[in-house]
Amino acid sequence: MNPQELLYAKTHEWVYLAEEGGTQVATVGISAFAVEALTDLVYLDLPEVGRTVTAGESFGEIESVKAVSDLYSPLTGEIVAVNEELREALEKLGEDPYDAGWIVKIKVSDQTGLDQLMDHAAYEKLCEEEQA
């Protein structure tokens, strides 16, 4: 996926929205900036398929040796897929954050949270500010 075309949450998740069989499905991952900031990832706590999440709610956790961060759902809906392969191959998050590093897919049930997401340019600006 082209990072330029994705939407981003201010908590560093990226979102790719697509139509699948008449419903909106969001693929969610975390940005290359976030992966780099976390360093030395050691564990990913993934949710179960079927769990419903609301925008802004934590659906999982990502741990480095000495830090832990929540993964926040950018949108509201039901988790329909989880990237199980990541559990044993955390390096994919760093190597290929926007494709092989996807984390969950959410069947979006309403538009809550959508207006909070930003485009790539706005997100880059946010990262620059955070780095300063």
Next chain:
Amino acid sequence: MSYCYNTPEDQRQMLQAIGLDSLDALFDSIPAPLRMQRALDIPGAMGELELTAHLAQLAKRNASPSEKISFLGGGSYDHFVPAVVDYVSARGEFYTSYTPYQPEVSQGNLQAMFEYQTLICQLTGMEVANQSLYDGGSAAVEAVLMAMSVQRRQGRVVTAGSVHPEYRQIIETYFANLKTQLVTLETPQGTLPPATLEAALSDDTACVLVQQPNFFGCLEEVEQLAEITHRAGALLVVVTDPISLGILKRPGDYGADVVVGEGQCLGTPMQFGGPYLGIMACREKFVRRMPGRIAGQTVDRQGRRCWVLTLQTREQHIRREKATSNICTNQGLFALRASVYLAAMGPTGMREAARLCLQKARYAQAQLFASGRLEPVFAAPTFKEFVVRDRLADVDGLLADALQAGFLAGVPLGRWYPQLSDCLLVSVTEKRTQAQIDALAQFVAKTTPIKTVEHAKHA
């Protein structure tokens, strides 16, 4: 002032370097109205000699097992401690070090922690153990909280009345500010009837807490309890007596999901209740929800095997309000003592100690019941402790007379179980001899009016 180096001349030079003219000036940042205008009102300083005499005087006013023959138990026991345990734990490099934050200069502690974790797994039959919690009671409440977090069930926790009453009180205290309900099941026959448990479980029950051997010394039907618990989708948390595992089936072998216990019996003196050793072990899949420090094996930059504190993101200094627990100390010193104890005892020593406890407790039961004044209360099999009823219903009088005669005869149960206010919990460790047990039985017999004996014979 025995422990400070600074001479008046040192102090003068140091103040000069800082740019201050007096020691008082060091506290300038404390607003004057907040500063003490008088000395603390506490006793004056004592030199080592006076303090030693003072403590000896205080110690003399206490009755210790060295002068009274003790049959006290209920979670703290007078087991034998081999000298090698004292030697190892007293080494200053273990005794005066802190949490191994710097693994390069803490390999002694870290390896000892890793060995302890392994020994506890071997002892309990579980897959992972942490580096200890405060005591058996706090380990029990932490296990319950952990089970709630693992199962994502906050509604109910079920326990048996035969679990140590103080452990249950701790859980009640912790639950006072949470929404979870603690359901305590009656154990009128001394153990938890499986059918009673079955009826108490609900869809939102996170775990069942039982003790084996239980507080009364009785053995629970743990396999059945485990099966019923699991059928309801709850976890089984077991409080174990480590010494009993020299002959009893290990909790991991009958389906326990989390095992906790008081590790005092593994080489730590009774010291009026603490500090002790809270043991906790669990299934590997729960490890990221387990509180407390954990040591893990890894390699250094040269590829040499070494150990390090690991899975630290569970802990409060990183996760803060979302930590698995607020605990940040462990009982490292007593974990070390337990390790040395277990390694010194080995499989044979643990088996022998457990058998001695069992046989002597059995013998004591027979002798005490023969006195006529005391009678059995529960029929369930027991390990090293048992409950006796005083036919004269004068537990306080019996204990006071026994103390006069040189015995700490038992723990009165009325404080926790009003219906057992005429009962005592008697504990017998491998340290008690036949002569001591006989002496207690003879003492009890002497306090028994003849008609009670006659009544007992006809009962």
Next chain:
Amino acid sequence: MRNTRDTQLLFELSKAGRRAVELPACDVPQEPIADLIPARLLATCDLPLPELTEPQLVRHYANLSTLNMSVDTHFYPLGSCTMKYNPKRNERLAALPGIVDLHPYQPDESLQGLLALLYGLQEMLSEIAGLDAVSLQPAAGAHGELTALMVAAAYFREQGERRTKILTPDSAHGTNPASASMCGFDAVTVNSTSAGFVDLEDLKQKLDDQVAVFMITNPNTLGLFDPYVRQIADLVHERGGLIYLDGANMNAILGVTRPGDFGTDMMHYNPHKTFSGPHGGGGPGAGPIAVTAQLEPYLPSPTIVKKGNGADACYQLDYDRPRSIGRVRSFFGNTGVLVRAYCYIMTHGPDGLRRVAENAVLNANYLLSRLQPLLPVPHGPRCAHEFVATALTLKQQRGVTAMDVVKRLLDFGYHAPTVYFPLTVKEAIMVEPTETESKETLDAFAETLRQIVDEPPETLHAAPLMTPVSRPDEVAAARKPVLRWREAEQPSQVEG
């Protein structure tokens, strides 16, 4: 000269048939075990424990011990942990049989000496705190903190109030918010000012009728006494809230100022820090709490009460406390640690305790003045018992981190200061020398640091170079945790 053979794991040293302990033969008539306990409850084989001899154990552990740094052997300026000297008399006295062998359920009349001691400690801790009542029950500082919050919750419950929030400063120990959430409260962070104190404006904004407790560490984790602490207390009290003091840093103010005098309603002590308990590789500690009279009814049960006076005085464990929160641990508390604290306080007396604070603060300020030219101390130039330096400039200019610097200290025989805490200072190096170190040690430590900051970055990245092992691979340890020894997977590795 290192003996790596005997520091193999216990399990690798084990050999079937060896033993270190032999128990006496059974002196009572024995019954078949099968008659006593049903087979379904019995183990079918012996425990899979290692088998070793006593000399083997001694050599194993004696060699392992030499791989540790400790207060007995090294300068240990681990900030916020107060690693002071552990007096040997305390150990001897706490080990008297009339103290160490007492059972927690002995009758009170057989414990009068110990109860007198513990009652005396309650009184002294109450006076040092400037607060009215003490519970000795909590087992550690964090446990005391949790207990005090439970006391607060019970107090508000009885007032008919349901307060939901606990405020903690951003520089607080992680235990503060963790304790708050275990007690069912929401933890809300209050910012610090650039000077390192509680931001009063931020506090005022976050303070409302939902705030149960403001938890403050004073002196704080930056080693600064917050001069506005009285104003903070007044603000919180005006809204009906309580002030909790994290007593981790009492060493800096003993006999100089008292928490009760600056508005504290409840606090915990860390006697293993302030009153010199041995740390034993991470514990035991104890966490007695002191509270105001209005909170006394809620303290855990039992407490010790004194009946009568003079020669007729007798002491009792008081369980009759109907408004108490209950119990937070089994038995009485961490008596062994408390006895050592008693010995420590009795050794010092009122003047001695004040001199402890004076010398702790003098040593910290002196070391600060020596280190400041090497590593900036953002909240300097003065401090209480500890200070926080930063390696930020070093990192920006030469790529050397706080971790690199302290790892190199290990090579020179100094334990590392605390790093990366508090979270409010970047590349933090938190130094607490304590009062039981000499000027010569502090000078030598400063001189070593001066050498270290000039060393080539590559040396520092590689440090430590002279320790028994170099930096462990923590990522590997956390990714694929190996948390116990397993027979099959671990061929024995003998070095050298």
